[in-house]
Amino acid sequence: MPHSDDTGSDDTGPETFSAEDEQRIIRDFRRLMFDRFVAGHGTLKTRWLGVEAIKYPTDLMMYQELIIRRRPDLIVETGTHLGGSGLFLATICDLIGHGEVISIDIRNGPERDLPQHPRLHFIQGSSVAPEIVAMVQARAEALGPSPEVMVMLDSDHRLLHVLAELEAYAPLVRPGGYLIAEDTHVKDHPNLPQYGPGPAGAVAFFLARHPDFEVDETCTRFMMSQNPGGFLRRRMPA
Numbered sequence: 482m483p484h485s486d487d488t489g490s491d492d493t494g495p496e497t498f499s500a501e502d503e504q505r506i507i508r509d510f511r512r513l514m515f516d517r518f519v520a521g522h523g524t525l526k527t528r529w530l531g532v533e534a535i536k537y538p539t540d541l542m543m544y545q546e547l548i549i550r551r552r553p554d555l556i557v558e559t560g561t562h563l564g565g566s567g568l569f570l571a572t573i574c575d576l577i578g579h580g581e582v583i584s585i586d587i588r589n590g591p592e593r594d595l596p597q598h599p600r601l602h603f604i605q606g607s608s609v610a611p612e613i614v615a616m617v618q619a620r621a622e623a624l625g626p627s628p629e630v631m632v633m634l635d636s637d638h639r640l641l642h643v644l645a646e647l648e649a650y651a652p653l654v655r656p657g658g659y660l661i662a663e664d665t666h667v668k669d670h671p672n673l674p675q676y677g678p679g680p681a682g683a684v685a686f687f688l689a690r691h692p693d694f695e696v697d698e699t700c701t702r703f704m705m706s707q708n709p710g711g712f713l714r715r716r717m718p719a
């Protein structure tokens with residue numbers, strides 16, 4: 482029977498599922514979505530203003546919430562693909578009249594037909610190349626003494642690359658801000674065990690070395706997320 486607590490919160494509904502059942506259902510559904518994606522059914526693909534993004538709608542909605550909450554001066558996205566996710570981020574920035582997006586991809590050559598938006602800038606190169614990291618740092622510094630920077634890592638998902646990205650971009654994130662390792666659902670979490678060590682492993686290594694970051698579980702409250710355990714928030718100083 483539904484019940485509420487003294488605070489009037491409505492998040493204490495009937496306990497239909499045990500915690501174990503809940504985790505199993507989420508994992509099974511993630512696997513179903515992924516298997517369908519691999520089979521060509523487009524379950525991981527969305528389109529923003531007609532441009533493809535490889536994102537769940539629930540994650541895009543969460544990014545929108547984070548942008549509204551944090552009002553980033555700069556959003557750094559590694560892994561452009563066709564530009565749909567960058568365009569989404571730039572559009573939300575536009576709606577609040579604040580912020581800009583840098584999207585980095587080794588394939589962002591002139592031959593790529595990427596979407597145009599005044600708040601969206603594309604860089605070609607490896608996200609961990611020192612000159613690319615330096616360009617991003619320079620842009621952040623140009624925005625003020627302590628800009629709010631939000632980082633989304635969605636390029637090469639192998640463990641060592643993601644770990645290098647986490648180390649390179651974490652210093653840009655100020656307390657309360659977000660550093661998001663995407664696709665933590667691969668490498669047997671539960672998808673694609675044959676992939677080899679991936680983003681979830683990188684996050685585990687990173688967190689062990691950086692106690693100033695923590696996982697914000699509220700960012701996966703929609704349950705369907707490509708980034709379980711991947712929404713990292715820099716802790717506020719004690």
Ligand SMILES: C[S@@+](CC[C@H](N)C(=O)[O-])C[C@H]1O[C@@H](n2cnc3c(N)ncnc32)[C@H](O)[C@@H]1O
Pocket residue numbers: 533534535536559560561562563564565566585586587588606607608609635636637
């Ligand atoms: C998963 S896709 C990005 C998806 C995109 N963010 C979206 O949501 O639509 C990964 C991209 O990372 C790029 N990539 C691979 N290795 C990279 C690297 N070392 N540095 C930057 N980009 C890389 C690939 O070219 C590819 O376009």
